Amino acid sequence: MIAKDQNIALLTVAKAASENSEWKDYADYCIDRENGLRKQAFKKLAEFLKSTKNWTLDQKIDFAKFLFPFFENIQDADYGPFPQPLSDKLIKPTLEEWCEIEIIDNRPFRWFGKYYKSEEHLFRAIELNPEDDLARETILSWWTYNIYYSIHHLPEGYIGNPSEDLKLAEKIEEQISKLTDNNRKEYWTKELNEDLEIIENYVEWKNSGHTDLAKWGKENNKTVGYNLTRSYYYKK
Structure with a gap:
């Protein structure tokens, strides 16, 4: 059973994600997870991750840009809405690839630094935006x-x-x-x-x-x- 704040976060993220048809399976994951349907939720998440294999880097970056403001501004949004498979299979490799080519936007460095424990990336974020x-x-x-x-x-x-x-x-x-x-x-x-x-x-x-x-x-x-x-x- 997940905490109340995580339930609120899941519903908030699900509502926003449902506005993009490409993210529907992810929105359904959040809704099922909030309802306590863990097994069903992770099936939806697996379907979502499968669909992202054909995404361009820009599509992946757009999803990261969508997610992280929730993590930074809503209590516990980086728990239920950010499960390990999503982190490992989509978000981390996306941030890694984004950071390799980014020279202006400091956000991928901040996000990678915080969530993947890299001081090097955090200092790069500060270098780009003191x-x-x-x-x-x-x-x-x-x-x-x-x-x-x-x-x-x-x-x-x-x-x-x-x-x-x-x-x-x-x-x-x-x-x-x-x-x-x-x-x-x-x-x-x-x-x-x-x-x-x-x-x-x-x-x-x-x-x-x-x-x-x-x-x-x-x-x-x-x-x-x-x-x-x-x-x-x-x-x-």
Whole structure:
């Protein structure tokens, strides 16, 4: 059973896809999937994918251009409406071929970069359009997650390397500064600063020679983990 947001996304995408006769089988897939008819839905999807084998590259690109705005703007539209067979057999090879010839439109690079985990493509998207906040934020989400992963078990243990994380934080700050949306700048700056505080406090603790990070944090009113905040340690 799929989630409510995925059901809404499936119906929204199906309605739009049904306006193009070439995409009818895909629209039917979305409708059947929303109705819980999974086996029937994937039969429709197979028929759709079979029909696309005779498509020109332009036809394939048009379908990609149709799909990805839904993925970027509607909650969970990149789940039910974007099943693995569609991704593997049509969308990924289409984006690969499109990226090989595209020199102006940065969207295929952004889409490939995000959905197929390629920083190289994301940076190419930004090169073509330095104001592409969507591509930049994908990079930020990946990099900030790396820092989160390093510190998320503190005060029990630091998984990563503080020096490397501080260097990565500098790269993150650089990317944040290039965002065009000030609200997004504030959001990412806040996220980074919270993590930086924990890293810097960890380094300070290591240099202090104290043997217990949690105890040191409490004694010095320092944040040393996500569940160990300043307010937690504060005592009147």
